[in-house]
Amino acid sequence: MKKTISVLIPAYNEQAVLAALFERLDALTASVKGYYFEFLFVNDGSRDETLEIIKRYAKTNRRVSYINLSRNFGKEIAMIAGIDHVQGDALVIIDADLQDPPELIPDMIKLWEQGYDDVYARRKSRDGETWLKKKTSQWYYKLLQSSTTIPIQIDTGDFRLLDRRCIDALKQFRESQRNTKAMFSWIGYKKKEIFYDRDPRIAGETKWNYRKLINLAIDGITSFTTAPLRIASVFGLIVSCLAFCYVLYLVIRPLFGVPTGAGYSSLMAVILFMGGVQMIFLGIIGEYIGRIFNETKQRPLYLIEEYHQAHDKKQ
Incomplete structure (x- = not known):
């Protein structure tokens, strides 16, 4: 019996990149045989045409599911909304802006089939990001690692494949102040890193500014360590x-x-x-x-x- 791979895609004001994303997702399903795919979009209160474009895509592709949240709750909440509803045996979390390449998913699936529960993508390079953003990210990970005994995945975002038992574990975390990157480390299980070069956004503007990044860092520290x-x-x-x-x-x-x-x-x-x-x-x-x-x-x-x-x- 074929296994199902769910691809979770949080989206907020991403109308400029969706056409290219759909094209690469269709190419993914055409190239990877032996699996069923579910594409679950979570529209996080977008103010542009994101939801309408996703709805049109769902009419032409029976693999597509979507959740429209009642307002903008933030990416962390959008991810748990998707995690609560995915149907697959494994879950891949990927951003809609295509900085994380869908073409890496087949390699993740191979490692998952070898017995790894959490195959996380670690960045070798981060094109399109400023020197300050790269350095503050390094400082944050060092600070978080020095304040806890739990191993932290460095230079790693949300782009990863999770086995069903990781999905079920994450669904038990119901706190409102969330830092999912820390939760990935906390749940443990068998992990494997896979390296890749992170691309710049193909269109649109980033939704992350320094104020939001600082808030996320504070949430990570206060929710992860005393x-x-x-x-x-x-x-x-x-x-x-x-x-x-x-x-x-x-x-x-x-x-x-x-x-x-x-x-x-x-x-x-x-x-x-x-x-x-x-x-x-x-x-x-x-x-x-x-x-x-x-x-x-x-x-x-x-x-x-x-x-x-x-x-x-x-x-």
């Missing part, structure tokens, strides 16, 4: 010990005839420094408390306006 809280505690203990030693010094030195002196400037410098440190640590604590607050509301992760399932996954 190291920032531990660092704050250790730093607070060190500062308290130094302050206590300084107080002893101020008390003892007059006994040896050394005047204390006014010290207004140094006193203000210490007060301002400690005030800044306290505000930073309060902000760290606030990030964790805010996430606790969001999770206790237990709101649904997403709402679906329209769902179309492929008519015949065995086409």
Whole structure:
């Protein structure tokens, strides 16, 4: 019996690239024999013609399923919406902008058939990205790896193939502040990397700016490790010990005839420094408390306006 490969494609304002994406997906199904394919598009509240173009594609291709979310929830939520609905024995997550080549999927399938549960694509090069974006990505992965004991896949995005048991594991993660890249590492299972050169977007504009990337990084750190809280505690203990030693010094030195002196400037410098440190640590604590607050509301992760399932996954 043939196995089914589901290809999950989150899409937000991607009308400019969809025609080229459809062409390469059709070429994929024509070249890979012995498998059924399901193409599951998740329209994440697009404001352009993305949904209408996908609907037209679904009318001509019975392999196509699509989910239209009620609004823009963000890529992380769009991915879990797709993961909740995929039908395949394995799942491939790929962006609609074609920076990740669909032509790599057959190689992923071969490694999956060899027994690997998570075949993730690792970037050898990242064309079309600025030097600053590449360096900040490296720094983020190093920071995340240094703050946890769980191995982190470096230079790796969402482009990967996941076995059904990985899919079922990810469906159990229901937190609203999500970082799926960290979850891929957390679930474990048998992993295998495959290298590729990441292409620039063929059309359209990236949806990621530095503000969104910083938010994603903060979500990854706060949802994956409590190291920032531990660092704050250790730093607070060190500062308290130094302050206590300084107080002893101020008390003892007059006994040896050394005047204390006014010290207004140094006193203000210490007060301002400690005030800044306290505000930073309060902000760290606030990030964790805010996430606790969001999770206790237990709101649904997403709402679906329209769902179309492929008519015949065995086409």
